[in-house]
Amino acid sequence: MTRVGIIGCGNISRFHHEGYANAGARIVHAADVRIEAAQAVADRYGAKASADYQAVLADPEVDIVSVLTFASTHKEICLAAIAAGKGVVCEKTLTANAADSAEIARAAEKAGTFFATAYMKRYFPAMQKAKELLAGMGQLMTIYARSWQPAGEVWTAPLDPSQTNWPSPVVRNYGGGCLVCCGSHILDLLHWFGGRPSRIAGDLYVREGMDSDLQSNALLWFENGGIGHFEANWHPLAYAGYERNGWDERLEINAIGGRLDIYTVKWDQPENNGALLVHQDAKTGETTEYRYRAMNPFHAEMAEMVRRYEAGEQPMPSAWDGYVVDETIAQITNSSATKTVVEVKWADRES
Numbered sequence: 407m408t409r410v411g412i413i414g415c416g417n418i419s420r421f422h423h424e425g426y427a428n429a430g431a432r433i434v435h436a437a438d439v440r441i442e443a444a445q446a447v448a449d450r451y452g453a454k455a456s457a458d459y460q461a462v463l464a465d466p467e468v469d470i471v472s473v474l475t476f477a478s479t480h481k482e483i484c485l486a487a488i489a490a491g492k493g494v495v496c497e498k499t500l501t502a503n504a505a506d507s508a509e510i511a512r513a514a515e516k517a518g519t520f521f522a523t524a525y526m527k528r529y530f531p532a533m534q535k536a537k538e539l540l541a542g543m544g545q546l547m548t549i550y551a552r553s554w555q556p557a558g559e560v561w562t563a564p565l566d567p568s569q570t571n572w573p574s575p576v577v578r579n580y581g582g583g584c585l586v587c588c589g590s591h592i593l594d595l596l597h598w599f600g601g602r603p604s605r606i607a608g609d610l611y612v613r614e615g616m617d618s619d620l621q622s623n624a625l626l627w628f629e630n631g632g633i634g635h636f637e638a639n640w641h642p643l644a645y646a647g648y649e650r651n652g653w654d655e656r657l658e659i660n661a662i663g664g665r666l667d668i669y670t671v672k673w674d675q676p677e678n679n680g681a682l683l684v685h686q687d688a689k690t691g692e693t694t695e696y697r698y699r700a701m702n703p704f705h706a707e708m709a710e711m712v713r714r715y716e717a718g719e720q721p722m723p724s725a726w727d728g729y730v731v732d733e734t735i736a737q738i739t740n741s742s743a744t745k746t747v748v749e750v751k752w753a754d755r756e757s
């Protein structure tokens with residue numbers, strides 16, 4: 407039975423520990439600098455609680471750790487976990503910059519570590535079915551991919567001090583605004599469905615007085631052909647989207663053989679609705695709707711992590727997949743700042 411350590415017991419942690427527990431793994435140690443948060447998780451599972459993550463890494467009973475702290479702390483904790491010989495499932499984004507993410511991926515590869523970057527949206531059945539169908543749909547032409555998340559009156563309301571003190575908490579903790587926070591998921595899906603981009607044109611909208619983007623757009627030219635159109639937006643449209651709750655996240659994938667439309671559901675309330683996939687076959691004209699039951703993609707993700715760990719397989723998405731997202735974020739930002747189309751250089755291909 408896989409034995410799990412939880413590092414960081416904040417908002418996201420329940421999705422991981424409940425997912426592991428559902429999959430039959432055992433939570434044996436929880437850590438958080440706020441010891442009361444670690445204790446609360448530990449109490450649910452009869453586990454140990456520590457204020458220092460090093461205690462989890464030194465615990466011989468721990469096989470794998472979920473790293474669920476802010477992105478700005480991931481590099482230190484992940485490198486220490488690799489050195490301690492633990493398997494690692496690290497929440498996205500892998501780090502707050504591409505060079506640090508490449509360093510982690512290199513270290514994990516060298517050590518042969520089981521290392522996942524936790525982009526759970528790959529685990530919606532709608533996404534997995536879309537991936538399967540796309541493999542038989544011929545040359546990719548375009549992917550339109552967007553993550554619009556409701557954020558109230560943030561475009562127009564007076565800014566509060568947490569938004570105007572530089573660096574703002576969102577930048578200090580996560581490394582950026584909506585490009586990093588919600589866009590990273592969509593960039594992971596663009597990579598999964600379209601491959602890596604060779605060139606990127608990006609544009610960020612940063613409201614006067616803020617230090618991070620409210621809206622980010624990019625064109626990504628995929629190495630193997632096809633173009634990705636990317637948008638992330640923290641917006642005021644409270645009723646937009648598939649669920650009419652402001653959550654407006656979808657992909658439209660066009661290949662020679664047909665079209666796939668995918669609509670996802672609000673990330674922290676996946677029990678409300680299932681994601682939807684619509685497949686249109688270009689030859690027959692037949693349209694098929696895949697209406698999946700509501701399910702928690704974190705649970706599917708953690709179950710697959712446990713299965714792969716126990717089978718001695720590498721996880722998905724990998725550490726290098728996490729690096730690809732962080733490099734793409736860096737190059738969208740770079741393109742926006744320089745107002746140029748940038749060629750992407752991948753750290754894992756440097757000689």
Ligand SMILES: NC(=O)c1ccc[n+]([C@@H]2O[C@H](COP(=O)([O-])OP(=O)(O)OC[C@H]3O[C@@H](n4cnc5c(N)ncnc54)[C@H](O)[C@@H]3O)[C@@H](O)[C@H]2O)c1
Nearest residue numbers: 414415416417418438439440459474475476477497498499
């Ligand atoms: N997959 C998703 O959809 C999704 C959604 C939200 C957050 N996240 C990611 O999850 C991670 C955590 O986000 P969150 O919203 O849970 O944040 P949070 O602030 O709620 O929780 C972070 C926790 O880490 C603890 N912590 C910070 N530094 C630590 C350290 N050095 N050692 C031990 N504990 C430490 C904090 O005390 C806090 O309890 C981030 O990387 C974020 O991007 C992913």
